[in-house]
Amino acid sequence: MRVAVVGTGVIGASWAALFLAHGHDVIATDPSPGAEEALRTAVAAHWPALERAGLRSGASQDRLSFTAAAGEAVRGAEFVQENGPERTEVKDALFALLDEAAPPRTVLASSSSGITPTRIQQACGRHPERVLVGHPFNPPHLIPLVEVVPGGATDEASVRAVMEVYSSLGRRPVRVRRELPGHLANRLQAALWREAYSLVASGAASVADLDAVIAHGPGLRWALLGPFVNQHLSGGPGGIAHILEHLGPPTEDIWDDLGDPRLTPELIRTIVTGVDDELHGIDPAELVAERDELLQLLITAKAATSTLRGSTP
Numbered sequence: 595m596r597v598a599v600v601g602t603g604v605i606g607a608s609w610a611a612l613f614l615a616h617g618h619d620v621i622a623t624d625p626s627p628g629a630e631e632a633l634r635t636a637v638a639a640h641w642p643a644l645e646r647a648g649l650r651s652g653a654s655q656d657r658l659s660f661t662a663a664a665g666e667a668v669r670g671a672e673f674v675q676e677n678g679p680e681r682t683e684v685k686d687a688l689f690a691l692l693d694e695a696a697p698p699r700t701v702l703a704s705s706s707s708g709i710t711p712t713r714i715q716q717a718c719g720r721h722p723e724r725v726l727v728g729h730p731f732n733p734p735h736l737i738p739l740v741e742v743v744p745g746g747a748t749d750e751a752s753v754r755a756v757m758e759v760y761s762s763l764g765r766r767p768v769r770v771r772r773e774l775p776g777h778l779a780n781r782l783q784a785a786l787w788r789e790a791y792s793l794v795a796s797g798a799a800s801v802a803d804l805d806a807v808i809a810h811g812p813g814l815r816w817a818l819l820g821p822f823v824n825q826h827l828s829g830g831p832g833g834i835a836h837i838l839e840h841l842g843p844p845t846e847d848i849w850d851d852l853g854d855p856r857l858t859p860e861l862i863r864t865i866v867t868g869v870d871d872e873l874h875g876i877d878p879a880e881l882v883a884e885r886d887e888l889l890q891l892l893i894t895a896k897a898a899t900s901t902l903r904g905s906t907p
């Protein structure tokens with residue numbers, strides 16, 4: 595397949611590497627000076643991880659081409675993944691151009707974390723029905739989740755096509771049923787961050803304590819199963835129905851007690867200092883490398899199981 599990757603910063607470069615590793619031709623575009631060199635460097639850096647995951651036949655970094663002109667990049671594309679800056683006026687101008695230049699049936703998927711597909715479609719006068727959000731989780735070449743969000747004008751054929759493309763890349767697409775700020779995963783993260791910041795603000799725990807609580811506690815199970823099935827498995831033979839019967843009321847009491855912090859300059863200072871203290875003496879590059887290596891081992895091990903791998907739609 596001929597894929598256009600529009601915008602080649604952090605997310606675009608990772609998508610480009612993933613498409614290449616699956617044997618696709620990628621034509622990338624980004625107007626910033628030095629973008630091509632930065633992209634080729636990033637793809638080369640991602641390649642060893644993709645090799646460990648297993649390259650598809652025909653996969654090659656040589657199948658990456660580059661043009662600074664977005665219209666030229668999408669002209670013959672069969673799929674477009676857009677990763678430009680997260681600013682409405684930039685997305686508007688970019689999508690007007692992509693909609694004009696791409697073949698009429700080519701799906702235009704935006705990685706946008708926060709701009710709704712219906713908003714993006716307003717810029718597309720020609721074929722808004724093939725426009726949607728395909729929101730990855732950083733880094734897209736490692737993390738399988740992609741949230742697929744159709745807009746008001748998106749047709750079912752485009753949703754089906756994009757779900758198939760992401761599944762064929764070994765991703766785990768989840769269709770979001772309603773347009774919401776933050777889609778699903780970032781809302782869930784925001785809920786956790788809200789309480790974590792509140793606990794720090796009230797002095798109930800340090801930044802390092804809360805990081806330990808998640809990283810050495812529930813986070814381990816959350817990497818394997820979602821919140822509901824984890825809860826179900828905690829309920830013994832009675833499952834989640836039993837849990838909700840006896841732990842439901844105390845859970846509601848906790849909900850009533852949860853914090854609603856504001857990011858005041860003082861709280862921001864406390865959080866930043868807390869993270870600095872926690873990471874004192876640790877090389878951030880080594881931390882990222884170890885995290886990504888373990889992440890990949892986990893994803894591979896998980897995919898090899900019969901029950902934890904999850905099903906693809």
Ligand SMILES: NC(=O)c1ccc[n+]([C@@H]2O[C@H](COP(=O)([O-])OP(=O)(O)OC[C@H]3O[C@@H](n4cnc5c(N)ncnc54)[C@H](O)[C@@H]3O)[C@@H](O)[C@H]2O)c1
Nearest residue numbers: 601602603604605624626677678679680705706707730732
């Ligand atoms: N960073 C994340 O964790 C993350 C996660 C998921 C989704 N996203 C989304 O992905 C998109 C890109 O985010 P990022 O973090 O890679 O940003 P980034 O700043 O790293 O990259 C944006 C790139 O777009 C380029 N650009 C600017 N104008 C352009 C234009 N007219 N046409 C094409 N490219 C243009 C810039 O030169 C830059 O290379 C955003 O919509 C963001 O919401 C980001």
